[in-house]
Amino acid sequence: MIEVALSGQQIEFEWTVDGQDISDWSLVREEQGKWEYRSGAFEVHLSVQKQSEKVVLVSVVVEKGGAAFDLNRFKVRLRSPLRDLHRVWMPNLLLEGQLERVSLQWGFAYLTAANRCMPFVACLNRAGRNRASIGLMDQTTETEVRGCGFDAEARYVIELSRPIEGITLRTKEYREDVYLNCGEGSWFDAMTDFTQTYDALTGVQMPKLHPNAADPLYCTWYAHGRMVDQEKVLAELDLVRELGFRNYVIDEGWFGRGPEAAEFRGDYTPNPKKFPDMMKVVDAVHARGMNILLWVSPFQIAKKSLKYPELKRYLNQRDRLGELPYFRPMLSPWVSGTVQKPDVEERGELCPRTGITETYVPELVAGLIRDYHLDGLKIDFVDQVSVLPCTADHEHIYPTVGEAMARTMQAMDAAIRKVKPDAIIEFRLPYANIFLRPFATLYRAQDCPWDWDQNRRQCAWIQSFTPGYGPLAEADYISWRADERDENVAKAVMSAILYCVPSIGMDFQKLPESHLKIVKHWLEFYQAHKEEIVRGQWQPLEFDPHTSTFAIYGVQTTFVGLFKDVLGRIVLDGEKPLERLYLFNGANTSCIHTRLEPMEGEYELIVFDPFLEEVGRSKAKDVDGGLNLSLTVPEGGMVEGVRIGREGEKTMRRR
Known part of the structure; x- marks a missing residue:
């Protein structure tokens, strides 16, 4: 030693x-x-x-x-x-x-x-x-x-x-x-x-991002699960577009030969009963000025897949016990028809240390983009490829899983960029790491649609190693019940726009008008400030496991998220722009009581409710280099602060 x-x-x-x-x-x-x-x-x-x-x-x-x-x-x-x-x-x-x-x-x-x-x-x-x-x-x-x-x-x-x-x-x-x-x-x-x-x-280099990569994203997963079909997609496109979404993801459920697509992973052709005319769907999305992405899990091969006989000998084997050690049972919670029926899915992953994986995966994903005129892909379950040594009786041309995965992901990226250089590629948190950054556009939080605190702390982690140049952090697809309080809906959507790229997975046709109004107005706010939010410096303001207080320092504006009920003194970076700032009330109380430092001069404070309608104005002047605030702010609302004396500045108004 x-x-x-x-x-x-x-x-x-x-x-x-x-x-x-x-x-x-x-x-x-x-x-x-x-x-x-x-x-x-x-x-x-x-x-x-x-x-x-x-x-x-x-x-x-x-x-x-x-x-x-x-x-x-x-x-x-x-x-x-x-x-x-x-x-x-x-x-x-x-x-x-x-x-x-x-x-x-x-x-x-x-x-x-x-x-x-x-x-x-x-x-x-x-x-x-x-x-x-x-x-x-x-x-x-x-x-x-x-x-x-x-x-x-x-x-x-x-x-x-x-x-x-x-x-x-x-x-x-x-x-x-x-x-x-x-x-x-x-x-x-x-x-x-x-x-x-x-x-x-x-000397790693990040790829050029698609011009709409940071636009709000809608995904069918939590709205329709594997029961998604062509009729449902076409029925909701106009509303999704009207609410402000520009990227549309059709998640698992579009392929295979039965209602449970997971049983057929590996067969990535449209299910003829659910998507009889996939190009009609693609054209309909494009006609509304939106981008379309399809879900794919390129390393997984299900036992019922037509690809299974061809590829079964290349599956990763890591458990020496059992007849099919490379398969494992998975429970699916999705409702089939009107009866909730957990389905056991048998599938395995291709061993990346075999040469075939390095050619099969790139050809699969590039072919999907090319054949269906896609704008990108949601590439899932890359982390499911075991890091443990494979014991299957097939050739291993790479000594480690790490080197093999690196070669396959590099080949996959090259194949995608050859077909579409600015393809939008989404990865999920378990495989969102430093090495894979050049191959993705979006790093999405792990599954936590109902928990915006979990969503925020996961995106805070992503922000720490994607500092300003990608991939972009993306919230897991925010979801809520149709009978949820308006204030909580606003806090959920507000949270999503502050992680970086907002993404939602609701069946909007089943939501009340108040919820739709909240979504539309907050996405309008995001679009008005997108460049500053996306390209700004994201920084936690204090330590707690939930990252409850944080700032985004843009070029001209500072955004401060407040997601805890009791606030102490909040210290901002005095070298950043503090002439205009927004305070977001994500707490469980209708009050923002804190001291902001360093702040100098007098500020006009405009209070907005969860619908981003103005509900009050006041002024505050600094005391010993800070603003002492005690404001009534509705839950899910925000405060805009503008230093008085700045010529030509206007407050945030939607109309």
Whole structure:
């Protein structure tokens, strides 16, 4: 084991090569930011690639004098003193819906790869400030991330190791770039810096976005489920367009030979009984000035699919027990006809380490866009491809799932861009990570349509590693009951426009007029401020698991989301534009009682109700560099504040 002190933290490195642990390392050379160690025929070179006062990127290279060797395991371990350290934050909590467990956990373990999560962990204090964050720049190789409560010297221990059990890498040189951040920022700041460091190291380039990529998106999933059909789509298009949506997604249910499309994943041709004329649907969407996307799960093959006999031998096998280890039962909650009938779906995923996957997946998705004149795709379940080693009896041409998935996703993206360079591609949170960003337009929150708090915290996480240039964060398709309170509907829709790209999944034909009015007016507000919201700097204002208070700093306007009942002092960035700002009341009380700092001068304050109708005006002047506010603001309403004296400024009016 090699131990190095960096930025006040102890970092340990271990290697298992040629089936043996190497433990007797000797330091043979040390100079400014560089160390050289030797153990028998092996050498290790450590060098600092990036260093500020609190942020370090260390390159770690192991070699055997030019000879090839088997790398069985590389481990890097952080031992961070339990001094003002009370929280551990990691991406995996979001994937498991456990963000409320941001605590000093006794232990944790999870896997990452090119198609799932990220090798990154942050240690925080109770205020949410970073104390020590560690991550690996290589985002593709399968990695096991572990943590344990404390060691004998009262230090929290985090370990990242790769490759995982069952994988051996044959190489002449093995390199890792290890990121360590001990700065005073929040978890959000640490994640953003980690991303920017990765971008600088890899030179990654983001694709040009479709001009309508940030427009409001409607999806059929929560409205119609797998019972979607051509008649339902055509019946609602005019209303969807009138409410302000410009992107229309037909989710799972459009293909196959029966009512439950999931039974036929792999057969991506329109169901003749449900969509007898798909081109008529596509033309109808386009005629209304909207873009159309179809759902597809390119890696999954269902047992009833016509593709199954051809592709079954290439399915991923990871459980050595059972007759069909690559299938697993899934319960479908959707209503079939008038009877709620859970259906068991048997399906598996293509093994990405076989050569056929790298050609089949790109040809499938590009063909859908080309053949049906689509504007994009909702590509689902990329994360379902297991990161564990496949044990099936077929050829594996790539040593790791991570490398194989990277090659397939790169080929898929190239095939899509060849057909439609600005295609709108939606990914879901479990596989929305740093590596896959160039291949997606939208990163959508994991399924949480009824919970706008969960939606917000997931989109806050997405905002932390897509800083200003994509993909765009997208709310999961907001949903509510037809008998919901108007105030709650407004809070849900208001939340969606502040995540970034608003998306809704309601059957609008069944909603009362008041709900439709709320949707229409809030989407109008979003369109009026879209560029500032989408391109603005998204920043949490305080630490809590729900990210209840946050700001979006645009070029000319600041937007402040307030989603908690009791507000303390809110400190904004004084370097950002504060002449005009909006305060959104997403709390459960009709009052905004807080102090905003730093604020100078006198402001006119205009209060709007959930329908964005003006209901009051007042003025407030700064006291010692801040505004003391105690305003009556309806739930689901907002306040517009404009500094008095700005010539030519107008307040937000819809009419």
